Amino acid sequence: MNERPKLLRARERLTLRDLAAHAGVSRATVSLVLAKSPLVAEKTRARVLESARLLGYVYNRGAANLRTRRTHTIGVAINEITNPYFTGLTAEIQRAFLDLGRTVFISNSDEDPARQEQFISTMREYNADGLVICPAQGTDLDSMRRLREQGIACVLMSRDIAGSGLDYAGHANHRGISLVTEHLIGLGHRRIAMIGGVDLTSTGRERRAGYRETLAANGLPLAPELVVTGTPSRSMGADAIKRLLRLDDPPTAAVCFNDVIAFGVMLGLRQVGREPGRDFAVFGYDDLAEAELWTPALSTVGIDSHAIGTAAARLLLERIDNPDAPVKREISQPRLIIRASGCPPAR
Amino acid sequence: MNERPKLLRARERLTLRDLAAHAGVSRATVSLVLAKSPLVAEKTRARVLESARLLGYVYNRGAANLRTRRTHTIGVAINEITNPYFTGLTAEIQRAFLDLGRTVFISNSDEDPARQEQFISTMREYNADGLVICPAQGTDLDSMRRLREQGIACVLMSRDIAGSGLDYAGHANHRGISLVTEHLIGLGHRRIAMIGGVDLTSTGRERRAGYRETLAANGLPLAPELVVTGTPSRSMGADAIKRLLRLDDPPTAAVCFNDVIAFGVMLGLRQVGREPGRDFAVFGYDDLAEAELWTPALSTVGIDSHAIGTAAARLLLERIDNPDAPVKREISQPRLIIRASGCPPAR
DNA sequence: TTTTCGATTTGGATCGTTCTAAATTCTGGG
């Protein structure tokens, strides 16, 4: 009459044991039912399931993970979730893993390597099966390299860390900017500005190199005064273009690091009475949803976020299954999208 | 010589036991050290910590949680993370909990109640201490009510579910729209459109009611043809305004459900040769970062996301500590922001 | 040299599952 001394405990959590007692079977059988094992008899299964429903049983995944050492859980660290390109990518990667039956935990690093490290170690402590990382600016190479040694399945997404020895799902940034730059050169532009991007990320380095090398390949000089560095934001784009237009020999076109900057550039042009797509050519990068809605609609480079997310998910699962396979890279190709913000040089 | 028969296992995970053996103390002592207990002698602590570093020990939080029944983990379900207002709110809520020493797991429901339910039950299975939910459109009242009965600490954020019996951190939407509407009436407008919002969310209902009731309070008739319903997007804003301008007695101003729609409206106006802020008054809601960068800069209503995130975090922790306290609500106040997109009626 | 008492350390049970090996129950054929 006093078999369960813990009855007094405030909000007693229901366990497998209670469920087993209620259904009149052993814990092992209940476990089998919950794991959808074909071993258990149909009648028993139904009875257990009915008890679970009746009692409002909640499975304790933590306890199960402790035993199985597999959590079916993936951690995703995003450098900066309020950047719309990464917001979209985040949505894609979550969708991809959900489709594959994994649980996804997302964290925003806010471009802070310390926050990112914090999240990574939390996920390790929770025994996550793997990690997808869009590294924050200034991420330490060693800390990434350590991941590999520590034997944690991990893939980098969108931003590469050279020498990390990790798998990578990204985009051909160099080629994308190349397409834009060549297109502008073909239109007759000779003074082409490159606005935004920093060398702290592979994306910045690749796009900026793409610009420089395409100019060179076409016999155009690199004018340092036309290259402006900076973290992307609308206001940095607006400020930059206003400054560039005050030069003695101002540019007639701008290749922007991304769409957000390009929007800023278009706003800045208007503020000084110049019409983008008529007086000045503007190209963005990313093809955000709003790009085609602007007037003029923004010419830009399309990135296939869906492909990147899917590739990252696939790479990670392969890595989990086979920790010692050689490092893999999947690079999605850019798509030049010509809309109305480009034009031949004015005058 | 064969004390650890499991030496063969592939990538053996290091445990407290290994650490204890290495440092020459008991498991209990190691546990004390890791929990930063003041009970353990300084010398012992140093030795254990050194062993941990040397061996590359990783704490197993899952195992600990099993014993302690507290995870210090919070789940955050966001209705739609690619909506910039919610992206910002997500960043705020994560920051708030991180500051309070909690681990935060974020999930994007994509406005799909099923995805949201899925996440909630995963978090329950992981024994999360609490939940913050921005409910997806069409969230079932019963499922929210059940949360309360199930004794899970939970607060709603930004979107309320009447009758759920859950705590709520939100914004005075009715009053915000009221401020806008009254401002426009004061400017002399009589034909004021309301664009966007659906009755599926409390936000939609509150803002739409605010518009209707403010018109009534000022003795203006409600013209049904001036009210357009719809899920927010730039294109819906652009389409709506073009349609409204073709009416026999077109509006001279628009109160938009949010900034995104207002941007669409401004784009639509330009497409038909009308200049926002001169020929037509446009007001948004949310005060997204880009609102002040548009030309004309968008007049709008500021929402204090930081306050909402902080309030939600505080409410949740209070609820966790005291599950039976009466339900609480925290409503942040709107701030009318007058910029350049408003104007008196043209003509 | 004992005693005593605070400061440290520890053994062993426990949290809620899974898993292995073995026990039990069914079946149909002889």
Next chain:
DNA sequence: CCCAGAATTTAGAACGATCCAAATCGAAAA
């Protein structure tokens, strides 16, 4: 009615931490 072999079910030891009560240690007091 018995029995082999398949179909089900189960006991009990993990998994890796925490926590309680009790043991041990040290230094000061007697």
